[in-house]
Amino acid sequence: MSRKRPRWAAEAAGLLLSLLVVVPLYFIVVNSFKDKAGAAAMSLALPRKWFLLSNYAEMIDAGGVLTGLKNSALVTFATVALLIVLCSMTAFTLQRKNTRMSGLLYLLILLGLMIPLQIIPAYFITYYLHVKTYLAAIVMLAVTNFSFGTFLYTGFYKSIPREIDESAIVDGVGPYRLFFGIIFPLLRPVTVTLIIISFMGVWNDFGITIYFLNSPRNYTVTLTIFNFLGTYSSDWNLIFANVVLVSAPVVIVYLLLQRYIIDGMTAGSVKG
Amino acid sequence: MKPTKNKPYTYTLILPGMLLYAVFFLVPSLFGGVLSFANIGRFSFSDIRFTGWTNYINVLTDDYLSAAIRNSFVFAFATTLLKVGIGTALAVFLNRKLRATNYLRTVAFLPAVLSTVAVGVFFTSAMHPTNGMINRFLHAVGLGAIAPDWLTDPHLAIYSLVGIETWKWSGFTMAIVLAGLQSISKDYYESANIEGASEWQQFRSITFPLVLPYFNNALIVNLIGGLKVFDLVQAVTQGGPGSATEVFGTLVFKSFGSGRLGEGAAASILLSLIVIAITLPTWKLIARKEVEL
Known part of the structure; x- marks a missing residue:
């Protein structure tokens, strides 16, 4: 406030810095429209000839992308649905009950925010229980996001007054109707946050799906990049087209719902 | 009513979630x-x-295995330092009204939502020794002599990964620190101004202590994230060349395969x-x- 640095200098510095993010994005998109030789040159120039549809059609065809999209939709939808139900129910009872037991269980759940998944024994157990491929990926993605979801709902329940529960109980409502009929409909804002955040997490996931969805038939769309590593590893135009396709949904969701996403993704670090 | 206080809440609701979490985590x-x-x-x-x-x-x-531990620490500490440093600088820079503030915050956070694989693929091309965007830029500004082999030089590769990770997550760290800065009520500064407190005094007694918890969280989150890293390394170098970028995550993945x-x-x-x-x-x-x- 005391030093009056000219505002335009700050604006200009900011815009210049933003190029560090904007230029890579531009580079990927523009090179996804070039021919093989053009993309291999890796330049920022506009394509001499635009391969708008043919590159993408070839990429979708060669990369098993339709299968990938189908698998991504299945895994993402199932995981997110599972998370909403499991986390909202768990958090409700644990937040409302005020006992040593509920506190202990909540701590046990919060542990999952900190310690990494032990993937080898986890794989062992899924294998032993005959939980395979999609189901295994869905279950593992659900349990690794379970702690975060429960944490998110718990924070929200603190803002729902107990008077609501109490007046329902006076009216003779049982525990299940209390939760599903009265409480659950109030959760829409936090459920939207959870849907967006876990959609992005599951869509982008690599660390878990790579273990459980390990053949091209099972790949999610994010894993289809591996279909290009062998035969097509020098076809940068196709590879960049694949990157655009994988990134487009999350970028669009981010641009539309930015506030939700930044708040949700930083929730664990801002409220702790 | 006292004895029935806990009655309307049933542990049955936590059973499905707790069961899955117990068995699979x-x-x-x-x-x-x-x-x-x-x-x-x-x-x-x-x-x-x-x-x-x-x-x-x-x-x-074992040389190969202990290299992974060393690299994990190098990666975790270097990325935490850079992400928290750059993230804090960005937060302070963007905690004011510029015409471009909204645009800049949007852009700064954007890499955090991209898939690591997509980011990895881009940087694999950008760090290509001859054709890559980064070395081309160095040549263009006359620094061609120092243009390195970002991902194939065993001494440099881990730091190149540090750079990519920093690019992806600095904006995220910015958002955490920014949330801290914006949680501070303007009233504090107003009354400090009335009392004639200097800018440094305001920073020391208001800004610093109130942002500290957020700052600590940012440190911890980044440190854990750095130690846990797997997908970025797997997508870009798979731990190579040799064991130069092997980390805990890739080690576990390899042991799984072998x-x-x-x-x-x-x-x-x-x-x-x-x-x-x-x-x-x-x-x-x-x-x-x-x-x-």
């Missing part, structure tokens, strides 16, 4: 401890042969112990607060 955590003391090549209980501390000794003494499951389990347990040791001091604080809820 908590049990593996404990079972990992068991497997880390065993020699095991297949996923079968009859294949477990206990060998004492062998796996841990191998992980800590059937040296006991060593993988031991590396994984070591990683967890390190993460716990780092977070425990702050964890106690959080735990106390949460139990009282």
Whole structure:
């Protein structure tokens, strides 16, 4: 406030810095429209000839992308649905009950925010229980996001007054109707946050799906990049087209719902 | 009404979630401890042969395996330093009204939502020694002589990965610190101004203490994230060249592929112990607060 640095200098510095993010994005998109030789040159120039549809059609065809999209939709939808139900129910009872037991269980759940998944024994157990491929990926993605979801709902329940529960109980409502009929409909804002955040997490996931969805038939769309590593590893135009396709949904969701996403993704670090 | 206070809430609701979490997260955590003391090549209980501390000794003494531990620490500390440093600078820079503020915040956070694989693929091309965007830029500004082999020079590769990780997550760290800066009521500064407090005094007695918790969280989150890294390394270098960028995550993945499951389990347990040791001091604080809820 005391030093009056000219505002335009700050604006200009900011815009210049933003190029560090904007230029890579531009580079990927523009090179996804070039021919093989053009993309291999890796330049920022506009394509001499635009391969708008043919590159993408070839990429979708060669990369098993339709299968990938189908698998991504299945895994993402199932995981997110599972998370909403499991986390909202768990958090409700644990937040409302005020006992040593509920506190202990909540701590046990919060542990999952900190310690990494032990993937080898986890794989062992899924294998032993005959939980395979999609189901295994869905279950593992659900349990690794379970702690975060429960944490998110718990924070929200603190803002729902107990008077609501109490007046329902006076009216003779049982525990299940209390939760599903009265409480659950109030959760829409936090459920939207959870849907967006876990959609992005599951869509982008690599660390878990790579273990459980390990053949091209099972790949999610994010894993289809591996279909290009062998035969097509020098076809940068196709590879960049694949990157655009994988990134487009999350970028669009981010641009539309930015506030939700930044708040949700930083929730664990801002409220702790 | 007192005795019925807890009645309307039933543990049945937590059963499905808790059961899945226990079977597929908590049990593996404990079972990992068991497997880390065993020699095991297949996923079968009859294949477990206990060998004492062998796996841990191998992980800590074998050149290849211990390189992974060293690299994980280098990666975690270097990225934390850079992400928190740059993130804080960005937060301070963007905690004011510029015409471009909204645009800049949007752009700064954007890399955090991209898939690591997509980011990895881009940087694999950008760090190409001859054609890559970065070395082309160095040539264009007359620094062609120092243009390095970002990902194939064994001494440099891990730091190139540090750079990519920093690019992806600095905006995220910015958002955490920015949330802290914006949680401070303007009233504090107003009354400080009335009392004639200098800018430094305001920073020391208002800004710093109030942002500190957020700053600590940013440190911890980044440190854990750095130690846990897997997908970025797997997408860009797969731990190579040689073992130059091997980390805990890639080590476990390789042991999974090669059937040296006991060593993988031991590396994984070591990683967890390190993460716990780092977070425990702050964890106690959080735990106390949460139990009282």
